[in-house]
Amino acid sequence: MKTPVVSSGTAFSFSTLSRRAGRLALVPLLLVSLSAMADGKAGKTEHDNFHFLGEMNKASTVMVVETRIVPPELGKKIALAVGQVIRDGNQPGAKRPGDYLQYEPLILALAGPDGSRVHSGRSRQDILSTTRRLMQRERTLALMEAMIQSKTQLLAVAEKNLDTIVPAYTNGVQAQPTTYAHYLLAFSSVFGRDSARLKEAHARLNMSPLGAGALGTSSFPVNRQRLAELLGFDGAVENSYDATQLGALDQGVELVSLCSNAALMMGVLVQDMHTQYHQTAPWIAIQEGRLTGTSSIMPQKRNPYALNVLRLQASEVVGGAFTYQLEAHNVTPGMPDYKRDQVEKTLDLTTGAFVKLADLMSNLVIDRNRALQEVDAEYSTTTELADILQRDADIPFRVGHHFASDLVNYGRANKLKPAEIPFDVARQLYAEAVKAFNFPRTEFPLTQERFRMSLTAQNMLASSKGLGGPQRAETVRMLAAEKGRLDQDIAWLKGQRDKLARAQDNLDRSFSRLGQ
Numbered sequence: 001m002k003t004p005v006v007s008s009g010t011a012f013s014f015s016t017l018s019r020r021a022g023r024l025a026l027v028p029l030l031l032v033s034l035s036a037m038a039d040g041k042a043g044k045t046e047h048d049n050f051h052f053l054g055e056m057n058k059a060s061t062v063m064v065v066e067t068r069i070v071p072p073e074l075g076k077k078i079a080l081a082v083g084q085v086i087r088d089g090n091q092p093g094a095k096r097p098g099d100y101l102q103y104e105p106l107i108l109a110l111a112g113p114d115g116s117r118v119h120s121g122r123s124r125q126d127i128l129s130t131t132r133r134l135m136q137r138e139r140t141l142a143l144m145e146a147m148i149q150s151k152t153q154l155l156a157v158a159e160k161n162l163d164t165i166v167p168a169y170t171n172g173v174q175a176q177p178t179t180y181a182h183y184l185l186a187f188s189s190v191f192g193r194d195s196a197r198l199k200e201a202h203a204r205l206n207m208s209p210l211g212a213g214a215l216g217t218s219s220f221p222v223n224r225q226r227l228a229e230l231l232g233f234d235g236a237v238e239n240s241y242d243a244t245q246l247g248a249l250d251q252g253v254e255l256v257s258l259c260s261n262a263a264l265m266m267g268v269l270v271q272d273m274h275t276q277y278h279q280t281a282p283w284i285a286i287q288e289g290r291l292t293g294t295s296s297i298m299p300q301k302r303n304p305y306a307l308n309v310l311r312l313q314a315s316e317v318v319g320g321a322f323t324y325q326l327e328a329h330n331v332t333p334g335m336p337d338y339k340r341d342q343v344e345k346t347l348d349l350t351t352g353a354f355v356k357l358a359d360l361m362s363n364l365v366i367d368r369n370r371a372l373q374e375v376d377a378e379y380s381t382t383t384e385l386a387d388i389l390q391r392d393a394d395i396p397f398r399v400g401h402h403f404a405s406d407l408v409n410y411g412r413a414n415k416l417k418p419a420e421i422p423f424d425v426a427r428q429l430y431a432e433a434v435k436a437f438n439f440p441r442t443e444f445p446l447t448q449e450r451f452r453m454s455l456t457a458q459n460m461l462a463s464s465k466g467l468g469g470p471q472r473a474e475t476v477r478m479l480a481a482e483k484g485r486l487d488q489d490i491a492w493l494k495g496q497r498d499k500l501a502r503a504q505d506n507l508d509r510s511f512s513r514l515g516q
Contacts, residue, residue, distance in 0.1 A: 049098025079514035081111035146354035209243035232503030256321035263317035283371035393445035
């Protein structure tokens with residue numbers, strides 16, 4: 001009987017999950033259909049170049065007045081012009097130029113030539129470098145939000161499957177039994193490292209290049225720290241050459257690399273799920289509905305579209321990261337590479353992939369009985385048989401391993417499952433196996449009951465004692481630890497967004513005062 005892990009009939013929003021888990025509440029996450037997310041663009045709320053040019057002009061107007069580069073009366077005139085250009089551009093259907101050379105004439109048309117004084121000490125180099133960081137900062141927070149969403153769903157599935165025994169594979173071959181919770185917690189750890197990398201990258205990203213000029217600052221007393229503060233940065237990129245020529249490349253490579261790393265591991269998870277669809281009776285499937293599809297000719301088909309699309313998108317992330325790395329390597333530093341939006345595209349694709357992953361995890365159907373049948377049909381517990389012989393009967397491991405291997409050969413040759421091998425046959429195989437080592441104790445040391453138990457997955461999992469193993473107590477401990485790390489990510493994201501909200505309020509108030 002198939003047991004749905006999470007019902008797909010209810011909108012399983014992150015805010016609901018957060019309340020249930022007693023965690024910090026965030027704005028609702030993107031919950032969009034698979035088809036809408038196919039291009040990685042659905043639900044985007046990121047701002048464009050025009051928006052950020054307006055924010056930088058607001059910050060620069062405040063700074064040039066505060067540093068007396070521009071007198072207050074002229075500052076008021078410039079502020080009114082900058083504000084009007086922003087309002088005009090926000091009208092439905094209005095043009096929103098993203099190049100400063102096309103943007104500045106709009107200010108001059110309202111404030112005259114003196115309006116260009118807002119550009120004192122700036123260049124398109126530092127403006128474009130700052131724009132990239134502002135856009136990428138917005139996307140790193142959206143990516144963290146999607147990571148939190150997917151990890152929340154992943155942990156919810158793990159918690160429901162603490163005792164669900166499933167086969168685990170090495171080299172594509174069933175190796176040992178584990179629990180689905182133990183398996184999923186491994187991916188939670190991986191994605192946790194991705195979120196840690198993202199937080200570290202964000203700290204380096206959230207530094208302002210604005211005011212560095214083309215590469216060597218200027219003779220104006222530009223207060224770069226003030227510009228950084230007004231735009232919500234944690235500080236300024238100190239070396240002005242680094243700020244405008246190198247930092248954007250270096251930072252972009254770091255961001256796409258962590259995206260690629262996350263996509264690679266996401267691909268492993270999806271591939272494991274897809275492998276089960278090769279079976280006549282898979283133990284893991286996707287709940288029929290919007291994430292699956294049918295064939296136009298084969299009525300039995302239930303195609304796992306969600307897996308296909310997610311794996312394809314993960315591949316696109318890896319490809320996008322490689323594309324940017326090639327461009328970064330082959331294009332001279334400066335504006336040509338800053339005009340590229342490959343980093344932003346890769347971040348968007350990765351965000352969309354994590355949203356898809358969350359949607360997929362909430363629509364899995366795990367057939368616990370079928371998974372156990374798959375384990376019981378193989379010989380993946382014979383490692384524990386060799387361990388028991390050493391631990392309980394003082395039989396050297398290699399001797400026990402040799403016997404267990406012979407047991408497997410006999411069982412497969414006779415099309416027997418482990419539980420079906422006659423005990424007398426096991427005793428005979430043991431007596432023959434130990435001769436290869438000239439081992440004197442030829443009598444099989446286990447009782448029939450102990451022998452049978454040694455080949456069960458339940459016994460093997462319960463007997464595990466190592467740190468991080470699949471035994472229930474250790475899995476429960478790791479689940480709690482992963483929830484704690486998830487809470488930390490939630491708190492970090494909330495802190496970053498609160499900080500940006502305060503900076504935005506400070507900028508808006510400082511700018512509005514100029515026009516009074």
